[in-house]
Amino acid sequence: MKKINLCLLLIVFLCMLCGCGKSYTCYDCGKSTTKAYYNMDAKIEKVMCEECARKYWMPMPYQNYRVN
DSSP: OHHHHHHHHHHHHHHHHHTOOOOEEOTTTOOEESSOEEOTTOOGGGEEOHHHHHHHHTTSOGGGGBOO
């Protein structure tokens, strides 16, 4: 019984560690995302989601402007 409880506790702890990611809100569409991209201003207050960044930076590679 103690092994089962320990395993469950370990699983919960690992889920908590994996679930902690920074979330951003797209400046253009308002969608919440964990993968944010800068526009020309390069301000953290005005980030975009992947879809909006693809449209904004086309034909240039939008992946170069990802927020770290």
